[in-house]
Amino acid sequence: MGRHSCCVKQKLRKGLWSPEEDEKLFNHITRFGVGCWSSVPKLAGLQRCGKSCRLRWINYLRPDLKRGMFSQQEEDIILSLHEVLGNRWAQIAAQLPGRTDNEIKNFWNSCLKKKLMKQGIDPATHKPFTQQPHQIKQELINNTFSETPPPEPESILSLQNMHLHFSNSLASSQGPPFLISSDSSYYDSAVLTTEATSRDQIFLMGMSNHNKPHEWVDPLSYYDSVPSQHHFGTSSSYGMVCSSMPSLTSSDQNNLSAITDFSDNNNSGSKITSSNNSSNMMENHNNNGGMVSWEGSENKMAECSFQFHHQENGVKSEEVMTNTCSSWQETVHQLQNHISIDFNNYPLRSFSQDLTAATSYDVFRHI
DNA sequence: AACATGCTCAACCGCAGGCCA
DNA sequence: ATGGCCTGCGGTTGAGCATGT
Structure with missing residues (x-):
């Protein structure tokens, strides 16, 4: 293959075209038409190679070009x-x-x-997307343990045995929680109280409205309202749907949007929506399955409480964190910061290895 | 205000293939 | 048949601008 003869010549200009160059090229082409591009620079008085002239004409100077946004x-x-x-x-x-x-x-x-x-x-x-389970797991791990080096592949595998439980205290005080897995399966309280296998490690969880304990949001209709079901299927985070929030103003909605964007860097799972009843819902991604309780009758959240319950080798340990937060943003930051601290205390390797021995994390609502 | 980061898009680069002497 | 010239194509780069911290 030969190279452009014009390309090997010295002292040819490169980079952005000046208005003068554009005018010279435009005048030449409109007067003489497109002939041999290699001869155009010389004839038009340009210190450019023919290839550059051709590109400039095709991509910018051609009079039939349509400008502006794509319809x-x-x-x-x-x-x-x-x-x-x-x-x-x-x-x-x-x-x-x-x-x-x-x-x-x-x-x-x-x-x-x-x-x-x-x-x-x-x-x-x-x-x-047809992400393989191991890919999803890898993403989950990367997101969850952002400050911990990724584990060896063999230790990742044991994550599939991770189980999440919802405590009875949550069920009794708030009514039965529900859960949706990434394959659209709906788990009611009966399933949840025994064991909710993480399956693809991705699910949505709902709970009753805090102010109206018996008024349920319909998780499946919520799920269907999302533009693409795969929206959740590709998420590597645990999602939480909480309907116990006060009504939101439009500015609150904007704030929420910013928060969820922040909390989900891969843009695959953030979503703000309104429920089909009078309350509003927030999908809050948190990587480790923590839970936030929203309290207060005003537009702003008054209190954020969450508790992690870690059980390992038959020994239970708990960590409770209750904060009064003045804004959504602060609450989400609190939650995220807390979670990252929590899991830094549990090295992934031992965590995943212990999972094979039926280690579980209980996540429940602190009342 | 200064700096960092992300995004857009014009332009470049390298390659493939057609044409022709 | 061969090799050089030329055009066209798709991937990549980087300057300039916008936005975020």
Whole structure:
């Protein structure tokens, strides 16, 4: 393969084009048309290589170029064509008059790709992610034990035996909790009080409204209201749905949005929504399955209490933390900070190894 | 205000393949 | 058949800007 003859010449300009250069190139092309690109720089009086001139004309100077944002229709076309053609940007661009392959490629890489991933869709295949259990587990571990080096693969495997229990005190005081696993299975209190296997390590948990103990949110309808079920399936965190929150103002909703974005760096599980009854729900990701109780009749949360109950080798230990928090943000930070401290005390290796011997973490609400 | 970080997008790079002497 | 020239394509880079801390 030969190289561009113009590319090996010395003293050719590179980088951004000046308005003067643009004008020279534009005038030349509009006057003489597109001929041999290698001769264009010389004829147009430019210190550029022909390849650079061609690119500048195609991607920027061409008069038929459409500028501005991509429309929804264009976006749909790109998505459907990409599903069929893959990264063949030139072919995709051919179906979108006024758009260049470079423009579409940039749009894809900066916007569409992320959009799909947020919806739990693999941008390469346009199908929902099919994460293998070991991948999910690895993500879970990485998120949960961010300050601890990842364990060896063999110790990760034992995590699948981790069980989570919900104490009877929670059930008796608040009514039966529910849980949704990543495969949409619904666990009622009967299942929960015995044992809720973590399955893919991902689930949602709901509880009764604190102010209206017998008024339940419907976890399945909540689940269905989420744009993509895989939204949760790809999350590597435990999710908690809590409906015992006071009504939120619009500014509170904004604050919540910021908080959940903060608490979930992989953007796969944060969601603010309203329940289908009068109360509001918050999905609060916390990596270790802690629980927060929301109290207070005003728009702001008054108190945050949570308790971890660790049981190992038949010996129980508890840790209770109750804080009065003035804002959602503070509460979430408190929870996250507390959790990270907790689990630094339990090295992952021994934690996972002990799990095979039926170690369990009880998580329950502190009243 | 200063710095860090993230995002966008224009431009570059390297390669593949067509054309032609 | 071969090798050089040229175009087209897709991946990558980095400057500039926006946003967050």
